[in-house]
Amino acid sequence: MKxxxxxxxxxxxxxxxxWFTINDLGEDIQLVHLSFEHFDLPLLATLDGVLLTGGIDIYPGCYTHFAPYPNAPSDFQQQRDLFESLVYHHAKRMKMPILGICRGHQLINILEGGKLIQDLGLPGNHKHRADGKDKEHGIKVLEGSYFHSITKQLQGKVNxxxxxxxxxxxxxKNLFPVAWSEEDGVIEAIEYKDTSDTGYLLAVQYHPERMSDTCTHSFSENIKKDFLxxxxxxxxxxxxxxxxATGQILTSLHxxxxxxxKKKYDLLLDGQKAWAKVSLEERIIKIKAFADLLEAEKERLAEILTSEVGKPLQQSRNEINGAISRINWLSGNALKYLSEEVMFQDENITEVIRYEPLGVIANISAWNYPYLVGVNVFIPALLSGNAVAYKPSEYASLTGLEIERLLVKAGIPTNVFQVxxxxxxTGEELLRLPLDGYFFTGSYKTGQYIYTKVAPKMVICQxxxxxxxxLYVTDDIENVGAVAAGTADGAFYNNGQSCCAVERIYVHEKVYDAYLDAFVKEVSSWKMGDPKEDGVYLGALTRESQLDFLENQVQDAxxxxxxxxxxxKRLDRPGYYFEPTVLANVTHEMMVMKEESFGPIIGIMSVKNDEEALKLMADTEYGLTAAVYSVQRDRAENLLSRLNTGTGYWNCCDRVSAALPWSGRQQSGFGATLSHAGIRTFTKVKGYHLRG
Structure with a gap:
């Protein structure tokens, strides 16, 4: 369906x-209403053609300095101007068929660098301006033009x-007129001059959709048929x-x-230079506006997120709340960590550190927490003056488009953030571009591949x-039930699809049986099912392929x-559901204790003492987080300090704070997001020695 x-x-x-009849559309073309009031940018990725319609005047500031002029409207629709400019540029980049009518015809000229006659004056308005009903006049057509080939006429009447x-x-630029009013030479149609790297374009000043004889008039019917x-x-x-949750296709995106x-990259390259000159204070205002929009549209955004990744609706709300909190911390601390620092000053010399943007960076994001892992990167990147080529995961593309929509609404220029x-x-194409930094969230295998590709560029790759x-539960815990419930949540929240989810548990033998009973009791109490139903704790897995992987881990164990x-095992129902799974009597010979599961499965192992627990905890090629539960802080910190991880938890797990760096070691990656380190990650530090 087109x-x-x-x-x-x-x-x-x-x-x-x-204007488009049932016979015109047949069974293969569907009409889609593009609302500038709803700012329907995500719909653009589903389209095969666009029609830019008529309406009130385009705001003059789009093409000249604003000044009052005759017959100007009392109010302009600047949001419509912005929205339709995005529609046109998207369609042009994708080489999508474009038809412009009246206002749309004028807008295309403006967007290609042209201008308008703001008012035709008394003689012109007498011929062209509607007075209760459309006027009618003759036009002449350029022989040999595409417009001529469609209409088969060199002259005729239009409204x-x-x-x-x-x-x-x-x-x-790259436009030329192909039809004019016979009486006064007003341009009535335009098309592209050079079509070697463009799609279909035709734009007309008149209204073919409401001509009195639309079904037979070649200036209406022929245009419509050719466009379709x-x-x-x-x-x-x-x-x-x-x-x-169902396995059914929600939509298809181009x-x-x-x-x-390449065109989007060129756009970002130009936009970044101007964005870097915008004051940090103004950039902060726009980022805070984005956070406000997330809050205002949270319910709708949560429903979209749940529909494409399968997590329970409340967990989607929680994710958006968490993203807002992180944005507030990052924007609230940007001035502190991005402003220049005077390190030394006397009467002879001043020594200054300044933080300059990297340039145009790639944010290759993940599907499990698209808002959280996204804002970790693109928010400090934008605050620092960078432009962002944002590649959402193919499993969270609708959310990626919503992020773009809200950033534009918040005032982030369209040539600063592109999806x-x-x-x-698509990822391969980004790796071919001469970007100034690459920031990836995902698997070790893909991360290693990206790193090897980026290394010759000598730019940052994080x-x-x-x-x-x-996670280790010591023998001195006092409330076994509470610890079991909290750690079960750390293992199974978001179906275990978290990079910092608890993936293996070691329990001191003195409390092992009690802990195991309480853990299984907690897991058994959870509701699994449709993620949009109230009370569901475990929804569907995002990827169907993970079902086989988890079953293999279970069988191996x-x-x-x-x-x-x-x-x-998986559930016998539509969708990608896997039962929450708890395995005991496990060893490090089993896949479930060595390979990342990324699903609702956990192995729980008994240990004799702290040293055995420490040895087993360290037996991994990863190094993201580790947790110890104990009443003794010194005992826990001693163990955590001996583990090669980016984060250590005492009496908590599966937790992230915007104030602390989020970083991995070994096969869990390198570099840091969040905290002051994560803000400055997106800058190039430069020292100035200023004498005089």
Whole structure:
């Protein structure tokens, strides 16, 4: 099914969809309403063509200095101007068929660098401006133009309802007029000059959708049929977005191709220079506005997130709340950590440190917490004056598009943040670009590949990778039930799909049996099911492939002597559900204790003392987090200090704070996000020796 987007106009909108009859659309084209009031940017990735409609005047500030002029509206629709400019640029980059009518015709000229005649004056308005009903006048067509080839006419009659027109002295780049009013030479149609690297474009000043004889008039019917043919001939690569709770396709998105990725990069390259000159205070204001929009639209955003990753709705709300909290900390501390520092000063010399932006960076993000791991990177990057090429995971692309929409609404320029849609192919294209930094969150295997590709560029490459995070319960804990409940949550929250989830548990033999009983009791109390239902703690896994992986871990453990206490298999129902699984009598010969599970499965092992626990906790190639539960802080800190991890927990787990660095060691990655270190990660430090 092809999809044609029609931009919203607050006047006479119904004429546009009615112009396309059932016979025109057939069973293969669907009309989509693009609302500037709802700022429907995410819909653009689903479209195969766009129609830019008529309506009130475009705000003059888009193409000249504003000054009062005759017949100007009392209010302009600047949000519409912005929205439709994004629609046009997206369609152009994707080489998507574009049809502009009246205002849309004028907007295209402006967006290509042209200007308008703001008012045609008395004689012109007498011929062109509607007075209760459309006017009618003759036009002449450029012989040999594409417009001529469509309409098969060199002259004819069209309707008219406008008081502005394209300025013939200021026609947009790569545009040329192909039809004019016979009486006064007003430009009535434009198309591209050079079509070697463009898609279909035709724009007309008149209103073909409401001509009195639309079904037979070649200036209406032929244009419509040709435009629909161009849409039917599109062949975009698509990415199916599935609902993990049902396995059904939610929608299909057009992925970026090398040409569109390069165009977006060029856009970011230009935009970053201007963004870096914007004051830090103003950048902070815009980032705070983004946080406010997340709060205002939290329920809708949570529903979208749940629909594409499968986590319970309340956990999606929690994630957005957490993202807002992190944004507030990062924006609240940006001045402190990004302002220049005077290190020494006397009558002869001043020594200063300044923090300069890296430039254009890639944020290759993850699906398990797209808001949280996203804001860890793109928020401090933007605050620091960088532009961001944001590649959301293919499993969280709808959320990535929502992030882009809200950043634009918050005032972040469109040439400072661009979403690159797609899977591995899109990532490969980003690796080919001469970017100034790469920030990846995901698996060790992919992170290692990215690092080897980026290394020759001699730019920063930071990887937040997986983990096999251990937790040790000592023999002196006082409330076994509470510890078991808290640590079970640390292992199974978000279905265990967290890089810092507890992945293996070691329990002192003195409390092992009591802990095991309490742990299984806690897990047994949870509700699993549709993530949109109230009270559900365990929803669907995001990726179908993980079901086989988890079943293999279970079978491997059982074959080697483990005891299955609960769970162990996928649910026999639509969607990607795996029972919460607890294994006892486990050893380090089993996959479940060595390989990252990233699912609702845990092995619990008895140990004789702290030293045995420490040895087993350290027996890993990962190094993200480790936790110790004990009434003695000194005992816990002594153990944690001897483990090669980026984070240590005492009497807590699976926790992240914006004030502390988030970093991994060994195969869990390198570099840091969050804290002052995570803010300055996105800068180049420069020392100034200033004498005089």
């Amino acid at each position: 999809r044609l987007g029609i931009t919203q106009t607050l006047t006479n909108y119904d004429f546009y969809p009615k 008219s309802a406008h008081h502005q027109a394209i300025d013939p002295e200021h026609i947009g 043919t161009a849409i039917r001939q599109t062949n975009f690569m698509t990415l199916d977005i599935k609902n993990p 992925v970026d191709q090398p040409s569109s990725i 690159m849609l797609g899977g591995a192919e 990887c937040e990778l997986g983990g096999k995070d251990p 059982l074959q080697k002597g483990a005891v299955l206490l609960i769970g162990g």
